[in-house]
Amino acid sequence: MAEKSVVVTNMDSMLSLFGSYDENIKIIQSELGVDILARGSDLKITGADRAVDKAYTCITALLKLADRGETISEQQVRYFISMSDESDPDEIAGLSDGGICVTSSGKIIKPKTLGQKKYIESINSNTISFGIGPAGTGKTFLAVSMAVRAFKAHNVSKIILTRPAVEAGEKLGFLPGDLQNKVDPYLRPLYDALYEMLGAETFSRLQERGSIEVAPLAYMRGRTLDDSFIILDEAQNTSPEQMKMFLTRLGFNSKMVITGDITQIDLPNPKNSGLVEAVKVLKNVKDIGINRFTEKDVVRHRLVQDIVKAYEQYNSEKGRRK
Numbered sequence: 391m392a393e394k395s396v397v398v399t400n401m402d403s404m405l406s407l408f409g410s411y412d413e414n415i416k417i418i419q420s421e422l423g424v425d426i427l428a429r430g431s432d433l434k435i436t437g438a439d440r441a442v443d444k445a446y447t448c449i450t451a452l453l454k455l456a457d458r459g460e461t462i463s464e465q466q467v468r469y470f471i472s473m474s475d476e477s478d479p480d481e482i483a484g485l486s487d488g489g490i491c492v493t494s495s496g497k498i499i500k501p502k503t504l505g506q507k508k509y510i511e512s513i514n515s516n517t518i519s520f521g522i523g524p525a526g527t528g529k530t531f532l533a534v535s536m537a538v539r540a541f542k543a544h545n546v547s548k549i550i551l552t553r554p555a556v557e558a559g560e561k562l563g564f565l566p567g568d569l570q571n572k573v574d575p576y577l578r579p580l581y582d583a584l585y586e587m588l589g590a591e592t593f594s595r596l597q598e599r600g601s602i603e604v605a606p607l608a609y610m611r612g613r614t615l616d617d618s619f620i621i622l623d624e625a626q627n628t629s630p631e632q633m634k635m636f637l638t639r640l641g642f643n644s645k646m647v648i649t650g651d652i653t654q655i656d657l658p659n660p661k662n663s664g665l666v667e668a669v670k671v672l673k674n675v676k677d678i679g680i681n682r683f684t685e686k687d688v689v690r691h692r693l694v695q696d697i698v699k700a701y702e703q704y705n706s707e708k709g710r711r712k
Contacts, residue, residue, distance in 0.1 A: 392437065422437065444475050524698040
């Protein structure tokens with residue numbers, strides 16, 4: 391049985407750490423199997439050696455966050471627990487430093503996991519960046535945030551968002567309207583992210599002006615994209631030829647971000663994914679960053695993380711049985 395103590399100098403931080411009805415502390419106790427007792431300004435942690443060390447790291451990081459005036463959420467508590475044996479408290483708490491941009495409603499967009507932070511750093515330091523990982527890790531949303539920041543800072547004059555309309559074959563023919571109306575449903579997630587960043591009115595105005603373009607991947611052929619921030623979403627559904635075509639559209643003073651989830655390939659033959667091939671071909675090319683997210687980087691409902699983990703385990707076991 392091990393024991394460690396944390397001295398809390400700020401009572402407001404103590405209240406934020408504990409949360410409503412002590413929910414945050416109860417999660418730490420339940421997940422790590424430790425007992426946490428508050429005595430005045432001291433927090434006493436008892437339990438198995440490793441569990442106590444993890445709880446100490448987690449609580450120390452959360453207190454640093456609370457000292458900066460951050461509200462501690464259940465999502466943060468669970469993430470800090472998952473990272474408590476891999477990172478030091480300062481590194482985890484440093485996630486709250488700075489911000490990417492501000493949404494139309496005034497919300498500051500920040501990375502919420504270390505994986506997201508490394509992704510942002512990769513986009514800043516490389517001309518082309520790949521973001522590969524499961525649903526809910528913020529791959530597309532953070533890329534759009536970085537594009538909006540670059541546009542507002544006048545680092546680029548245009549934002550271009552594209553994704554392959556894989557199901558185009560027969561299903562699009564049954565949708566009403568012209569070609570743009572037919573492909574719009576496939577581009578909806580990109581519209582949603584831009585609406586949140588800029589507001590619907592500003593987005594519409596910039597789109598009419600040609601400063602923002604949201605289009606199917608096929609529209610990129612034959613173009614050279616200068617002075618632009620270009621995002622290719624759902625890249626796992628590109629063919630190798632489409633991926634090469636897209637990458638070679640890169641012009642001067644432009645950045646590219648390619649996002650995708652290689653566990654959700656909708657192509658008839660998943661082995662023909664352009665994203666899978668591109669990562670193998672480009673892994674040693676300078677000025678290209680390849681970032682991989684895990685289930686720990688999922689920032690949606692807690693169950694999404696559990697679902698992703700369960701599927702990964704199932705697919706791993708299925709692969710071993712073959």
